[in-house]
Amino acid sequence: MEIPSKSRVKVSPSSPFLPNALYLPDCKGGWDRETEVIPEGIPDQITAAFDNIEHALQVAGSKGWEDVYFVRSYFVPMSDEAMDTMVGLLKKYCPNHQPGWTALSVPMLAGDAIGMKVEIEVKAYVGEKQ
Numbered sequence: 184m185e186i187p188s189k190s191r192v193k194v195s196p197s198s199p200f201l202p203n204a205l206y207l208p209d210c211k212g213g214w215d216r217e218t219e220v221i222p223e224g225i226p227d228q229i230t231a232a233f234d235n236i237e238h239a240l241q242v243a244g245s246k247g248w249e250d251v252y253f254v255r256s257y258f259v260p261m262s263d264e265a266m267d268t269m270v271g272l273l274k275k276y277c278p279n280h281q282p283g284w285t286a287l288s289v290p291m292l293a294g295d296a297i298g299m300k301v302e303i304e305v306k307a308y309v310g311e312k313q
Contacts, residue, residue: 211235212292212299221298225258226268228301233272240307248276250307254284257302259295261288 213228214221216235222228237247254273258265269286282305292299 211239211303211305212294213301214299221294223298225262225265225300228299229256229265229268229272229303232301232303233276236303236305237276240305243309245307245309249279250309251277251282251305252280252308253306254282255304256284256286257289257292258286259289259292259300261286265301 211232212221212235213231214235215231216238222231233248236251240247240250256269266286269284273281273284292302294302
């Protein structure tokens with residue numbers, strides 16, 4: 184489903200076998216949702232990406248990061264600063280659970296020409312918890 188917002192996010196079922204699972208197929212970058220400005224620093228981009236993901240999930244009917252069970256992050260470049268920021272934000276946004284997480288260093292991102300250094304994709308479950 185298309186989410187009507189500047190966040191430009193599509194939400195898809197994660198799997199036909201998990202009808203209550205959401206997948207954000209468009210990776211979330213660290214831009215400001217209102218101005219679409221991308222901050223220069225990787226920590227600021229990661230922080231903005233987490234906020235964008237929270238917003239997109241909530242618009243889709245999720246509780247937000249509380250429902251996230253898998254995270255894949257892409258960095259140009261991978262650094263201790265990026266990892267420390269990710270770990271800190273995962274602890275902040277997911278205080279009661281630890282989603283699976285894969286972090287990748289890549290040579291460039293689609294938004295590289297405009298300064299994007301971070302993209303994060305998530306899967307979330309929005310059904311009844313057992």
